[in-house]
Amino acid sequence: MREWILEASITYVKVVSGPPKQESLLVGLANGVVVRIFIDNAFPIPITNQVSQIKLVDISADKTKIVLIDEHKSMFVFDTKSMAQLFHETKVESAAWNLEMDDMLAYTGQDTLYIKTREAEPSQQKLPGQVVGFKGSKIFCLSDNTMNTIDVPQSATFHSFLAKKDY
Secondary structure, rough: OOOOOOOOOOOEEEOOOOOOOOOOOEEEEEOOOOEEEEOOOOOOEEEEEOOOOEEEEEOOOOOOEEEEEEEOOOOOEEEEOOEEEEEEOOOOOEEEEEEOOOEEEEEOOOOOOEEOOOOOOOEEOOOOOEEEEEOOOOOEEEEOOEEEEEEEEOOHHHHHHHHHHOO
């Protein structure tokens, strides 16, 4: 059993899998700080510091990118090694990285689902609710009290990469 003392109250927690006894937590705090807590380590590792309270944090499948949403519904995507900002969007309510494709991010805002792959423009479709998970071509979306599984076509993204000869 461990106890961690943090500098502000916790506003979001995400469990990150790992080898046995090396699992971790992504923790967003009310003061805008995001830390990663490894279960076998007594000290939280700071990841980033925003100005506003953190509402959501997620990390990509191979742990190279992190997405966070603040209290003003601004979404930021960072490279975890350099902490360079890769992408920014406003009016975002939820986001989730694809568990199978590291460069694919789903996010929702204003009853619209967006899927962004690498630097390509995001594809979009009408979808009420909030994305809570993304695996392969399936999006898990919470709308009111119902969890919906939606199959999203990847053909538009696929064709845009083919047109650029990006195989």
